Amino acid sequence: MPTISLQGQVALVTGASSGIGTGVAKALGDAGATVVVNYSRSAKGAEATVAEIKAAGGEAIAIQADVSQEDQVIRMFQQIFDTYGTIDILINNAGLQKDSPFPDMTLEDWNTVIGINLTGQFLCAREAVKEFIRRGVVLERSCAAGKIICISSVHEVIPWAGHCNYAASKGGVMLLMKSMAQELAPYKIRINSIGPGAIKTPINRNAWETAEAEAKLLRLIPYNRVGEAEDIGKATVWLASDESDYVHGVTLFVDGGMTLYPEFAHGG
Ligand code: BGC
Numbered sequence: 001m002p003t004i005s006l007q008g009q010v011a012l013v014t015g016a017s018s019g020i021g022t023g024v025a026k027a028l029g030d031a032g033a034t035v036v037v038n039y040s041r042s043a044k045g046a047e048a049t050v051a052e053i054k055a056a057g058g059e060a061i062a063i064q065a066d067v068s069q070e071d072q073v074i075r076m077f078q079q080i081f082d083t084y085g086t087i088d089i090l091i092n093n094a095g096l097q098k099d100s101p102f103p104d105m106t107l108e109d110w111n112t113v114i115g116i117n118l119t120g121q122f123l124c125a126r127e128a129v130k131e132f133i134r135r136g137v138v139l140e141r142s143c144a145a146g147k148i149i150c151i152s153s154v155h156e157v158i159p160w161a162g163h164c165n166y167a168a169s170k171g172g173v174m175l176l177m178k179s180m181a182q183e184l185a186p187y188k189i190r191i192n193s194i195g196p197g198a199i200k201t202p203i204n205r206n207a208w209e210t211a212e213a214e215a216k217l218l219r220l221i222p223y224n225r226v227g228e229a230e231d232i233g234k235a236t237v238w239l240a241s242d243e244s245d246y247v248h249g250v251t252l253f254v255d256g257g258m259t260l261y262p263e264f265a266h267g268g
Contacts, residue, residue, distance in 0.1 A: 004241045007032035009141055010084045011240065012076075014038040014067050014124055015094030017045030019201030020151060023229025024091055024236045025049050029058035031237045033089065036080055037062045040094065067094045067120030068112075077127040086135055088142060089240045090128040092121040092173075093151040097166050097203055110165045117169035118176065121150055125180060125191075132189045143188075147240050150177045150193040151232070152251055154258050157195075174251060181249030190248050192239055197255025199227040222265065223256030 006028060016025040017039035026049065029035045035053055037060055039046035046062035053060040061083060065076035080087055095117045098109035125148055132146030153166075156174040160167040173193065181191040198217055200208055208214045208226050218224055235254045238244055253259050 004237050004243055005032050006089070006237065006241060009088035009240075010034045010036065010080065010086060011089035011091060012036040012038060012080060012087055012124070012128070013091040013093055014120065015040070016049050017042040017062075019203060020196060020199055020229050020232050021091075021093040022049045022052075023231075023233040024093060024151075025060070026052055026056070027230065027233025027237050028089070028091070028240065029053035029060055030056055031241070032058070033240075034058075034084060035060040036084075036087075038065055038067070038076065038094065040064070040066045066116075067124055068115035070123055073120075073123040073127055077131070081131070087128055087131055088146060090124055090146070090148045091151065091236060091240075092124055092148065094120050095151065095153075095169075095203075097163065099163050099166070101162055102164050105165060113165040114169050114172070117166070118172040121173055121176060125150075125176075129180075129184060129187075129189060132184075133187050137188050143242050143245055144190040145188040146190070148177075148180070148189070148191045149236055149239050150191070152177070152193040152195045154195050154197045154253060154255050156193070156251060157259060177251070178249050185248060190245070192244075192247060192249065193251040194232060194235055194239065195251045195253040195255065195259070196232050197221065197227055197253070197258035199229060199232060201229060220262055221256040221258055222260055222262050225256060227254065227256060 011028045011033040013025040015021040016037040050060040065072040137145045152173045153170040155167045156170040177193045
């Protein structure tokens with residue numbers, strides 16, 4: 001039995017048809033939240049997430065929207081309000097990589113990554129914040145008027161050659177999160193990020209799929225294991241709950257120590 005309860009709260013998880021999003025959606029469902037499983041392309045993946053939440057005794061629906069498109073985001077929030085009346089928790093998770101050496105990076109790949117990873121977080125946060133301000137605190141639900149958790153990355157602080165668009169998007173998420181946190185605290189809207197390290201998901205399959213690749217990856221992880229989506233799910237439940245009510249405007253790295261400059265354990 002989970003010890004933290006999010007019973008009675010409505011949570012939207014963007015990009016929840018696979019990877020970290022699925023792990024987070026399931027963890028929120030297990031904690032009693034009603035979960036809106038957003039997806040862009042994989043209806044099948046989203047339906048599977050919804051089915052798993054329901055099989056575990058939870059409540060969930062899938063809603064399609066490309067978070068980089070303003071009209072689609074507004075429509076998704078309207079659907080949430082029509083179905084559940086309000087929203088309490090936003091998990092800004094949708095994200096992707098379009099990697100290439102810098103000189104070869106196309107404007108299209110740059111715009112796609114910034115559009116989904118950064119603009120998407122802005123658009124979803126804006127709609128959630130409007131509702132949090134309208135509704136205010138309802139103590140039976142939470143002592144905050146609303147919670148936003150931005151799923152960022154260790155690459156909001158670790159530069160990443162060959163991934164300039166991705167690292168730029170996550171660096172942007174960091175200051176978007178902190179600036180929103182500063183501005184919106186007076187409304188009792190609590191905003192933080194989670195910075196995952198290497199988590200076993202489709203986005204980085206080639207970094208852990210073979211024993212060789214995994215051994216190479218582990219050199220960057222002092223805690224010596226590659227993370228699982230559940231690791232992010234557990235941290236998210238805590239950060240979304242009143243157990244962390246005084247935690248505001250920070251990034252919680254869930255990375256097995258990847259941000260500790262592991263190379264310096266043997267040098268410097
Ligand atoms: C990236 C993964 C990578 C991890 C650690 C994540 O943000 O999406 O591909 O394995 O950071 O470098």
